[in-house]
Amino acid sequence: MTLPPFPDGVPARAVVDLDAISDNVRALREHAPSSDLMAVVKADGYGHGMLPAARAALAGGATWLGVATAAEALALRAGLGQHVPVLVWLLTPGAPFADLVAADVDVTVAAPWAVDEVAAGARAAGRVARVHLKVDTGLSRNGVATGDLGAVVERLAALEASGEVRVVGVFSHLACADEPDHPSIARQATAFDAALGVVEAAGLRPEVRHLANSAATLTLPDLHHDLVRPGISVYGNSPGPLLGPPGRYGLRPAMTFQARLASVKQVAAGEGVSYGHLYTTTQDTTVGLVPVGYGDGVPRHGSGGSAGPGGPIAVGPPAARRVLRVAGRVCMDQLVLDLGPGATDSPGDVVTLFGASDGVPHGADVPNAQDWADAAGTISYEIVTRLAGRVVRQYVPTEGEGAS
Known part of the structure; x- marks a missing residue:
């Protein structure tokens, strides 16, 4: 999947790969070749969009x-x-x-x-x-x-x-x-x-x-x-960590959740970050503001600091990508990343909370929904399903083109 351009004026988006849903259903049918297959599309298609997900699942053989x-x-x-x-x-x-x-x-x-x-x-x-x-x-x-x-x-x-x-x-x-x-x-x-x-x-x-x-x-x-x-x-996530990654079963994740940095600024060593000061900078550094929070479905339990590492987020272009952890409390509408001293990231740069690495799902340099589940003490089901309506959905192929 090639990710489409980030929409102008939109702080956060979830890109849904409809072909991935179709292909996942095909793979599931191979695991149960003698049975009919019911694709479960409850909870707005596990956050992917009920009707687009249903059509893609049917195209895959549900x-x-x-x-x-x-x-x-x-x-x-x-x-x-x-x-x-x-x-x-x-x-x-x-x-x-x-x-x-x-x-x-x-x-x-x-x-x-x-x-x-x-x-x-x-x-x-x-x-x-x-x-x-x-x-x-x-x-x-x-x-x-x-x-x-x-x-x-x-x-x-x-x-x-x-x-x-x-x-x-x-x-x-x-x-x-x-x-x-x-x-x-x-x-x-x-x-x-x-x-x-x-x-x-x-x-x-x-x-x-x-x-x-x-x-x-x-x-x-x-x-x-x-x-x-x-x-x-159906949406390309493993049912549980004990079963191993989705690729083991021929599945690939259908959702990529991204946001644009809203601001980037310098913060001195020893400064507390976000509510409660769970995180304190250890050196003069650069922080970036990501305009998503628990009001968008990012789990508050993915906060990072004294209680443990926060949720993972991929930052930077492919050649210099790094995975950072949420610094401090996840707020209703925003969270903070410690980008490190000398960071060259800029407002408007795209960061990936989970999903595809330049079209390659679960790339080593991009977190997946299970990574966020591990950080928040929950399951991947909740991570994808809880994304709020104000996170704009984009569909690939574009709705109306259909899923292969």
């Missing part, structure tokens, strides 16, 4: 799309311009089931209360509701509990017999798939098989069974079933 909320599902269906199965899984009482059913969105039953609301939505919409039953196999989060499963399945079977719903899927979610040897994986797989037995005993014949997230798609082929549901890996 056969389903998945989102968390009703609003996401309806916006996706309205804006996509093509028909593809869309599943929504995180719904609350009073959700717009009739609108979802009318829009041909697959809805999830993850708790007993949802059965009757889905049926009412189907009647109001005047069409059969496509339902996926989510079972809790050990995550203790969203999903029908084992003790409620029999009654929920019995009720769904009755509604399918009366023509109000069609149970097209059964799924669950793994707690520790990013730790391939974790004993909970086998327990959850066994619990999922048991739940499928309950469903089949009731006479239901779902089209798709799905359990595998990104980590399981890449490392646990026995759990691929009919459909895999990768999320973070």
